[in-house]
Amino acid sequence: MNTALIQKRSTKAFVLLIFLAFLFLILDVSFGSVSIPFGDLLSVLAGKEAAKESWQHIIWDFRLPKTITALLVGAGLSLSGLLMQTLFRNPLAGPFVLGISSGASLGVALWIMSGVLLGGFLAFPFEFVGGKWFTVLASSSGAMLVLLLVLFISFRLQDSMSLLIIGLMFGSATGAIVSVIQYFSKAEEVQAYLFWTFGSLGGLSWIELQVFFPVVLLGLILAISQVKNLNVLLLGEEYARSMGMRIMRTRLWLILSTSLLAGSITAFCGPIAFVGIAVPHLARLLFQSADHKLLIPATILCGIILMLFCDILAQLPGQQETLPINAVTSLFGAPIVIGLIVKGRRIRGTFAR
Amino acid sequence: MSFNYPILQTKKLTVGYKKGKNQLIPVLKDVDLELFRGELVCFLGPNGVGKSTLLRTISSVQPTLRGEVQLDGKPLKKYRVQEIAKKISLVLTEKVSVNHLNVFELVSLGRYAHTSWSGKLVSKDREIVQHALEVTHTNGLVEKQVQELSDGQLQKVMIARALAQDGELIILDEPTAHLDLTNRMEIMLLLKKLAHEQQKAILVSTHELELAIHTADRLWLASPGQPIYCGLPEDLILEGKVAQTFLKEGISFDQSSGKFKVLPVKGLPIKVEGSGLNYLWTRHALERKGYLPVTTNSNYKLQVFENPRRWLLKTEEQENIYSSLRKLLFDLERVSQQN
DSSP: OOHHHHHHHHHHHHHHHHHHHHHHHHHHHHOSSSOOOHHHHHHHHTTOOOSSHHHHHHIIIIIHHHHHHHHHHHHHHHHHHHHHHHHTTOTTOOTTTTSHHHHHHHHHHHHHTHHHHHTTSSOOOHHHHTOHHHHHHHHHHHHHHHHHHHHHHHHHHOOHHHHHHHHHHHHHHHHHHHHHHHHTSOHHHHHHHHHHHHOOSOOOOHHHHHHHHHHHHHHHHHHHHTHHHHHHHTTOHHHHHHTTOOHHHHHHHHHHHHHHHHHHHHHHHOOOOSHHHHHHHHHHHHHTOOOHHHHHHHHHHHHHHHHHHHHHHHTOTTOSOOOOHHHHHHHHHHHHHHHHHHTTHHHHTTSOO | OOOSOOSEEEEEEEEEEEETTTEEEEEEEEEEEEEOTTOEEEEEOOTTSSHHHHHHHHTTSSOOSEEEEEETTEEGGGSOHHHHHHHEEEEOSSOOOOTTOBHHHHHHGGGGGGSOTTOOOOHHHHHHHHHHHHHTTOGGGTTSBGGGSOHHHHHHHHHHHHHHTTOSEEEEESTTTTSOHHHHHHHHHHHHHHHHHSOOEEEEEOSOHHHHHHHOSEEEEOOTTSOOEEEOHHHHHHTTHHHHHTOBTTEEEETTTTEEEEOOSSOEEEEEEOOHHHHHHHHHHHHHTTEEEESSOOSOEEEEETTTTEEEEEOSSOEEEESSHHHHHHHHHHHHHHO
16 A cells, blocks of 8 residues: 555544544533533533532532543553553553453452451451552552562563463462452452442542542653654564664563553552453554554554443443443453454464564 | 675684573584675574574674674674664564564664664665665565565565664574575575675575575584684585585585585496486486496496487396386386396
């Protein structure tokens, strides 16, 4: 295909994606358990007053933080998925191959159901345990611990397939520990843990966003700074090294970026599956390119759109209930990943061997 | 060939692997080699002798066990990775396969060590990439996807990428292993041209002895337990080093033709008379079947005629004329087994 034609096509695709992102952004803010007229919505967003004061409160303190969270989660998870797929040259890698979500779930399980281990000796009152900040802390430290373990092993092995297997093994090992903890826990604790695993985009206050937003932003900036290294990694590590890339340093930056993105997202929103694996493939298929200068913005935009879309679906218009976001993303993510595997040919050649 | 100072020099270099913490497994020991700008050097040797290990060490992909590699008179260890990349570029045997990457993008990746963090090409980079594409005759492929290329085209594109890296030394590890004969010749001629016209130092490891003899300015010969011999192809043949390197039972190196031959096994002497192509290929067929064509007297005499191709076989008992080589060989086998 002609280079000029490709450029024209990708410009078109970008315009379309940006348009869709804005559309879904507005839709996501408009839908909710309370229906608010569109005119009032716009005036609230413009900083004016709405017909009802409660609407103002709903939009500012609930819907807008939730939409911003969805945006950050979509962008962050998808981009970290792209980083891991390129780093390990494996199309089935995702943000959680490094054991971040299994570590986080272990941390949260230990924290929420700590009564089991400490035998009531040091058990905190349940309300205290349920506090958002403590969950974030528990999740982050669990993720960090398992991440370091997986990294320690992977740096000795240096090949992508064994890393995937190690990630899987850590997943089942932590899963087993979590079930043992659950077995000995009180019903309300198990329920609290289960709610965390459903994932949630809501419930973040502006104060929490003030922490979440800069961390994700830093992760995104780090990822973007590695654009050239990512492109060279496509040829494999030997070529990359011979062309002057410092493998260890690049690997560390990419892993740091992924840890910031996937770690903070899991900490604040729970383990959200599939987005990270599926979206980079969508971006590649859409732009027919391996150039990360295109793929990074494309993946971010596709991730934002998919996440907002899932959030709108989860909202079930006109209903009080919301579906767990993790179920919605998996329901959508799974068919996409299955479809891509069935089309195998496209994936197999994605990376140099 | 220029007789200036070498771009690359190894001093008492030992290459190999580390097993565990302290145990060293040397593959090639105390290697002293030199490489000059403007020359194509072919590195030959049997499988497993350590050619790849030496190339990987020279290009600093692998650490040295003992001794030193000097690049432009300065120890390789003192260079930063990026500085080495500006002097040495590497082409590997394995096929690169990446979806949705076109040839221009692939060759441009060679500018990695020269561009800013974003990898954006400035006009000088574009000129160098363009030049690399031109001299490798891959200009017409720029908009093709890497996946669509034939193996020969892909290897030429990888060489263009190495050129875009703009170093003075290009190291290629068996670049022709996947290619058919004409593509192998084309790649070797291209490398020779690059060495002579672009004043690059080019080091190629290969198993193509005959091709190497015809194209290389110098050869490096490695064989197990021997020092590495280097010199002009002709000198090494006459000194018997080539034959010695590839010493194997049942195979001999013919010094006059520069080719390998399978040694006769049965060795039944047959006196062959005649001349021309039919004579030559008849001898070839006899040797292949394990007979020993001789010019001295023997119980079996074979006269070879050209135009029309006929063969007259005389033994002590009988005399037969044949119209095809196949029938002759068939009869010969029957007769020789009876005796």
